[in-house]
Amino acid sequence: MRILYAASEALPYIASGGLADVAGSLPKAIRDKKHACRVVMPLYGDIKDELRQSLRFVTSFYVPVAWRSQYCGLYEGNVGGVKYYLLDNEYYFRRKGIYGFYDDAERFTFFSRAILEMLHYIPFDPQIIHCNDWQTALVPVYLNLFYRNDERYRDIKTVFTIHNIQYQGKYGTELLTEVLGIPEYASSILQYDDCLNFMKGAIDQSDMVSTVSPTYAREILDPWFSHKLDRMLVPRQYKLRGILNGIDTNVYNPQTDPMIYETFGISDAKKGKAKNKAALQAEMGLPQAPDRMLVGMVGRLVAHKGLDLVKYILEEMISHGYQFAILGSGDKEFEDFFRYIHDKYPQSVGLTVGFIPQLAHKIYAGSDAFLMPSKSEPCGLAQMISLRYGTLPIVRKTGGLQDSIRDLGEENGNGFTFASYNAHDMMGAVDRCGGLFGNQEAWDKAVVNAMQCDVSWAKSAEEYIDMYKKLL
Ligand code: GLC
Numbered sequence: 145m146r147i148l149y150a151a152s153e154a155l156p157y158i159a160s161g162g163l164a165d166v167a168g169s170l171p172k173a174i175r176d177k178k179h180a181c182r183v184v185m186p187l188y189g190d191i192k193d194e195l196r197q198s199l200r201f202v203t204s205f206y207v208p209v210a211w212r213s214q215y216c217g218l219y220e221g222n223v224g225g226v227k228y229y230l231l232d233n234e235y236y237f238r239r240k241g242i243y244g245f246y247d248d249a250e251r252f253t254f255f256s257r258a259i260l261e262m263l264h265y266i267p268f269d270p271q272i273i274h275c276n277d278w279q280t281a282l283v284p285v286y287l288n289l290f291y292r293n294d295e296r297y298r299d300i301k302t303v304f305t306i307h308n309i310q311y312q313g314k315y316g317t318e319l320l321t322e323v324l325g326i327p328e329y330a331s332s333i334l335q336y337d338d339c340l341n342f343m344k345g346a347i348d349q350s351d352m353v354s355t356v357s358p359t360y361a362r363e364i365l366d367p368w369f370s371h372k373l374d375r376m377l378v379p380r381q382y383k384l385r386g387i388l389n390g391i392d393t394n395v396y397n398p399q400t401d402p403m404i405y406e407t408f409g410i411s412d413a414k415k416g417k418a419k420n421k422a423a424l425q426a427e428m429g430l431p432q433a434p435d436r437m438l439v440g441m442v443g444r445l446v447a448h449k450g451l452d453l454v455k456y457i458l459e460e461m462i463s464h465g466y467q468f469a470i471l472g473s474g475d476k477e478f479e480d481f482f483r484y485i486h487d488k489y490p491q492s493v494g495l496t497v498g499f500i501p502q503l504a505h506k507i508y509a510g511s512d513a514f515l516m517p518s519k520s521e522p523c524g525l526a527q528m529i530s531l532r533y534g535t536l537p538i539v540r541k542t543g544g545l546q547d548s549i550r551d552l553g554e555e556n557g558n559g560f561t562f563a564s565y566n567a568h569d570m571m572g573a574v575d576r577c578g579g580l581f582g583n584q585e586a587w588d589k590a591v592v593n594a595m596q597c598d599v600s601w602a603k604s605a606e607e608y609i610d611m612y613k614k615l616l
Contacts, residue, residue, distance in 0.1 A: 145612055147174060147181040148270035150259050152252065152279035153242060154185050155395075156223060157195055157230070160242055161444075162389075162525050163276055163307050166356070169392035170608070171226045173601030177609055182268055184259050186251075187219055187230035189238035195221075199230060203265050207258045209250065210325035216258045218265060229266065231258050243279075249315045250323050252342075256282035257325075260291055269296065272612050274303045278313025281346035282324070285333055288349050289326065301615040304350035306343070308522050309364050310371050310448070313342030337372065347376045351615050354385040356523035357544030361386025369520055385611055388547050389523040390601030396508075396529050398595075403505035404533075410595050413534050414588055417509070424510030427503075428469050428494025437581040438467045439574065440511030440535060442504045442526055445474030445482070445497075450517030450540060450565070455481050457567040461574055462492045469494045469507050508533045513577050517562075517570045521545045528599040531558060534591040536580075538573050540565065548599070552580065558594050 153159055155168030167183060174181040187199075199219040206213045217232030236251045245251065260283060263269070275283045284302040291297040317340055320326050326334065333348060334340040347353050355361045363369040365378050377384060394400075398416070399409045405423035408416020418434060425432045443449055455478065458468070462485075470482055470493065479497050486495040496503055508514070514530035516539045523544030527537040531548075537559035539545035549559040553576075562573040580587055 145179045145272065145609070145616070146268065146270050147171075147179060147272045147274055147612060148259075148268070149181055149183045149274045149276075150256075150280040150283060151183065151185055151276045152255070154183055154228065157185065157191050157221075157228070158188050158242060161307075162523065165391065165525055166307070166389055167276065168223070169390070169395075170601060170605065172224050172392075173390065173605035174608060175226055177605055179609060179612075180268070182227040182229065182270075184229040184231065184262065186237045186242075186255050187217070187232040188242050189234070190240065190242060191230075198222075202229075205261060205265055207254060207261050208325060209254050209257060210322050214254055216254075216261070218262060227268075229262065231255060231262070233258075249313070249319055249340075249342075252279040252313070253282060253324050256280055257286055259283055260286055260297070263296060270300060271616055272301050272303060274305065274612075275346060275350070276305045277307050278311060278342040278346075281313060281342040283346075284349040284351075285326070285345045289330055289333075301352075301612075302350040303352045303354060303611065303615070304346040306353065306355040306364070306522070309343070309355075309369070309373055312344065312371065312373070314339045315342075316340070336376075344373065344376055347373065347380060350383075352383050352385065352611060353377075353380065354387055354611065356386070357388045357547045358386035359546045360520075360522045360543040363520065363543060385607075387604050387607045387611070388544055389525065389528075390604050391525055391528045391532070391599050393532065393600045396505075396532050398509055398533050401505055401509070403502045404509040405506060408509075410592055413591055413595060417512075417534055417591065420506065420510035421512070422510075424469060424506050425467070425494070427506065428496070429490060430467050430469070430494045431491055433467070436465055436467045437512045437578050438469060438510070439538075440507040440514045440530070441468065441470045441472070441516075442507050442514075443472050443516075445472045445478035447475065447478075448519045450519050450570075451478045453517050453565070453567040453570050454515070457571050458485055458493075459489075461571055462489050464575065464578060466574070466578065467492050467494070469511055471496045471498070471500065471503050471507055473498050508535055511535045512581060513538055513560075513574070515574065516540070516545060518542060518545060519565060524548070527559070531594045531597045531599055534595045536560065536577060536590060536594055538562075538570075538577050540570070552576075552590060558590075558597050
């Protein structure tokens with residue numbers, strides 16, 4: 145099979161969230177199963193020079209953006225044997241940052257249109273174009289509107305993956321003809337609740353819609369989770385799938401990870417984790433107490449990550465003797481709160497506001513437990529990374545957290561879970577983890593068990609391939 149994987153971000157080139165991890169690792173896993181999978185993404189100004197210099201210029205062409213005709217440079221790169229196409233237009237992409245500009249609708253209209261135009265210039269005829277999130281949601285829309293009469297495009301199937309239904313790409317209807325270049329007669333494809341909704345268009349026009357865990361695929365049929373798209377999804381369940389993400393087990397490998405203090409494997413996990421913990425405590429200004437359970441938290445400091453629960457009860461948890469290592473940035477409310485708590489309890493809370501990949505790896509490796517009480521979580525990667533580093537996840541049962549973590553009180557448990565969105569229920573799970581931490585022998589066993597969980601792409605890549613096959 146031949147798959148073109150379209151994403152607005154992909155590692156190692158650029159990342160703002162979990163999509164980049166997926167776009168940087170799933171294509172490799174598909175390739176490992178002997179299918180051709182290539183990736184296409186924008187050539188952002190923020191891509192580091194050394195990566196930019198590894199690219200090869202292929203050609204350039206022009207892309208229609210409504211009545212405009214815009215330059216597009218085509219570059220290619222190679223990541224672990226997977227070909228990446230990077231599309232260049234300095235006006236759209238040479239900026240500080242990758243999203244959040246006044247003209248994002250036009251920037252990703254250009255990108256989506258350019259993906260389709262590019263097929264005239266590359267020696268690769270995809271059978272499937274796999275799009276991700278609103279930034280590439282217009283690909284199936286344009287394909288069906290403008291390209292189907294051309295032999296090369298006639299049989300291409302499209303898959304659209306929702307990584308987070310909250311971000312839909314909603315814009316004013318006045319952009320329809322002038323920016324998106326979509327004729328008035330086709331306006332109903334994108335029109336939704338008084339605006340244009342890119343994600344809605346893709347849900348309607350793709351051959352298959354998927355999301356990043358089976359539980360989230362069910363949750364988004366419910367108005368509580370769907371951010372108003374349930375009435376698009378419920379009647380289209382016949383083409384909706386949930387496939388759990390994996391992680392890149394080469395990048396996240398405690399045996400080789402150059403970012404952690406000291407590498408370790410299953411056989412020397414106890415010693416290795418103790419060293420990483422002591423070093424992490426020192427780096428984050430915490431007392432080096434081996435007997436205090438150290439709970440890591442890494443991620444965006446936003447409400448849907450469940451931080452209102454943490455805010456409500458952190459002081460009480462601190463009074464139970466735990467230490468916390470917190471890394472993230474986001475809403476001012478939470479940044480301010482964590483700064484306040486950090487100042488008040490410097491012996492118990494280590495805090496770095498920002499995003500520093502090295503420190504994230506150190507927290508995964510050096511913590512005893514990892515807290516992720518998300519209100520909703522399409523998949524979540526941190527809980528899987530934690531397992532790999534022998535750090536026991538404490539998660540709320542939602543989305544991919546529910547699909548990847550089972551409570552140690554149940555059969556095949558690998559972490560701690562709580563169901564209702566309630567601060568005391570969360571603390572109950574943390575305390576149960578704390579209880580196990582007090583039982584050295586049982587704890588060591590749970591750590592080894594966590595490290596043995598399969599969080600690779602192997603199984604899920606098979607499910608994607610299965611889904612593609614059914615379309616052909
Ligand atoms: C989004 C989701 C996250 C998921 C990631 C990759 O960032 O919020 O849950 O793990 O996409 O699919």
